[in-house]
Amino acid sequence: MGFNCGIVGLPNVGKSTLFNALTKAGIAAENFPFCTKDPNTGIVPVPDPRLKKLADIVNPERVLPTTMEFVDIAGLVAGASKGEGMGNQFLANIRETDAIAHVVRCFDDDNVVHVDGRVSPIDDIETINTELALADLEAVERAILNLTKKAKGGDKDASAMLDVFKKIEPLLAEGKAARAANLDADEKKLIRSYGLITLKPTMYIANVAEDGFENNPYLDAVRDYATGEESIVIPLCNQIEAEIAQLDEEDKKDFLAEMDMEEAGLDQVIRGGYDLLDMQTYFTAGVKEVRAWTVAIGATAPQAAGVIHTDFERGFIRAEVIAYNDFIEYNGEKGAAAAGKSRLEGKTYIVQDGDVMHFRFNV
């Protein structure tokens, strides 16, 4: 599947509790630091209210959401880039993820150990971000050494990469994220294989107490910090979310109503992660199944077909496409076609979010 979101943060801040809520996996989430050592991965359905609307029209045998993977990673402490704590292992695990959910403790509870002995979200965030930047700095310095030699030998690709790394290096040396270099898409692509951690899109999950969504200075501080670097913050009570996730659908509705919540905060986390990945959703809607599929923003119709099966991409002829809004407005495929809203698109068509697609192919 190849796209996932890693859950990072200091030890004992609620990462595994969040992971359990997301995946219903029931892994150990105990009140002691370094409870998690090996990364746990889980596949999570991406909630999308459009699926139900499509299904109401099509009446399929089954409805399948698209999915993304979350990875619960060991806690990170100061000095990790030099091997402290679970340092090196943590950094290797996180290099492999596509996006990052950074869990920050924003609740007081004397019974839950804080590794630094005090609740201070901004210090916590900076501890983590500094370690990530240092780890990247090491990788970038190594790359620069290597590429300089190659560039001197006349290697054009090497000198192009070198230029990008030289933009990033001074930022990392100050403990800042490589994201701050605002690289364009081509520059990012050039150095993608290096897996720089601080280049990955990031959201902060502010883990608050049950009553900590309002008048919470910890949460306000995280929001201020995130505004400065244009990243998003999702306030969540991981503990409650883990409890909600255990309930069946009926009890869940009652519980959310009682708590005055429209949807589980978890859904916001999943959608947030999905958005970070620069992905979009298209649908297939037949009587057998209505299904959501994930494709990169900017993908062509054949690439979208390839998500279903490589044969579909190889033998792609054309796609019948109805925009989601038209599909709903004209009550399905027939109505949309009658209204002239069903289009035949070829190999160069760029898929739009919400497209309802039907592929013609020949292999």
Ligand SMILES: Nc1ncnc2c1ncn2[C@@H]1O[C@H](COP(=O)(O)OP(=O)(O)OP(=O)(O)O)[C@@H](O)[C@H]1O
């Ligand atoms: N919002 C919350 N309010 C109160 N307690 C919480 C909250 N979220 C998590 N906890 C508690 O904090 C403790 C640590 O949680 P968890 O094991 O999920 O942390 P972790 O970040 O995965 O730790 P590690 O890095 O050691 O694996 C657990 O006892 C959990 O119940």
Ligand SMILES: [Mg+2]
């Ligand atoms: Mg854990």
